[in-house]
Structure formats: C-alpha cells, structure tokens
Amino acid sequence: HKLDVKVVGPAYYDVAKKYPPTQANYEMLANKVISGGSGVWGQVAMAPHPTLTHDDAKKIVEYILSLKPGKS
Secondary structure, X not given: OOOOOOOOOOOHHHHHHHOOOOHHHHHHXXXXXXXXXXXXXXXXXXXXXXXXXXXXXXXXXXHHHHOOOOOO
C-alpha cells in the first residue's frame, strides 16, 4: 500500500474515504488485516497477518481511517 497511489492494494486515502472512522469499521477491518481477504478492492488477495494482535491491527486501522489528503 501507498498513501495516495494504488499499487497492488488500494491507496490508504481511498480506504479512509470508503470506511468512516467508526468502532464497527475499526473492528471489521482489524479482523480483515489479521485474516486477509479479497474481492473488495479487486481480485488480488491481501495476505493475512496472523501474528498481529487484534489491538495492534486496530491501531493500524484507526491510523489509516484518520488519513485525509494533505493531513498525513
């Protein structure tokens, strides 16, 4: 991922635009970071990160969803 450009996965700004910073989205996306997945942003699968704790994954998601262009 890159901040403002789609590479293999979406740009973080695009993720922040798609998902409002709600507790439900933090939880759902933290689980997706840990378990991986595909189909939301295309057919390339996101690799799972099973060694991340739920709390660490949630902190990452909270940061990503806080991003706005020009305010990184």
